Amino acid sequence: MVKRHPNNVPLGDVLPVLIQLLPLREDYEENEAxxxxxxxxxxxxxxxxxxxxxxxxxxxxxxxxxxEEQLSDETRQKVMQLAQYLQSQ
Structure with missing residues (x-):
């Protein structure tokens, strides 16, 4: 829902709470989304x-x-690129 319709979700309320719960320690399947x-x-x-x-x-x-099973190889690559970008800012 957030990915497709971010304007329909109160991101200012949802994201801070979600970020506090990360990273997931079990059920890594949800990490992908x-x-x-x-x-x-x-x-x-x-x-x-x-x-x-x-x-x-x-x-x-x-x-x-x-x-390593926290993320698929494809998602891991995207997250690595994002982390590198954010660290360079």
Whole structure:
């Protein structure tokens, strides 16, 4: 829902709570949707997600660390690129 219709979701209320719950420690299957959404919101230059960058960077670093099954190879590549971009800012 957030990825397709971000204007229909109160991102200012939802994202801070979601970010506090990350990274998932079990049921890594949900990581795909969550981190694809985060990447997508940054690609859309969403101001809410940009304002949470300080909280998101440590989460990205943790999800890129072992165990490897936290993310698929494709999503891991996108998250790595996002982390590198954010660290360069």
């Amino acid at each position: 969550v981190f694809e959404m985060i990447v997508s919101l940054y690609q859309q230059q969403n101001t809410v997600i940009q304002g949470l960058t300080g909280s998101i960077l440590p989460v990205l670093q943790k999800v890129l660390s072992p165990p």
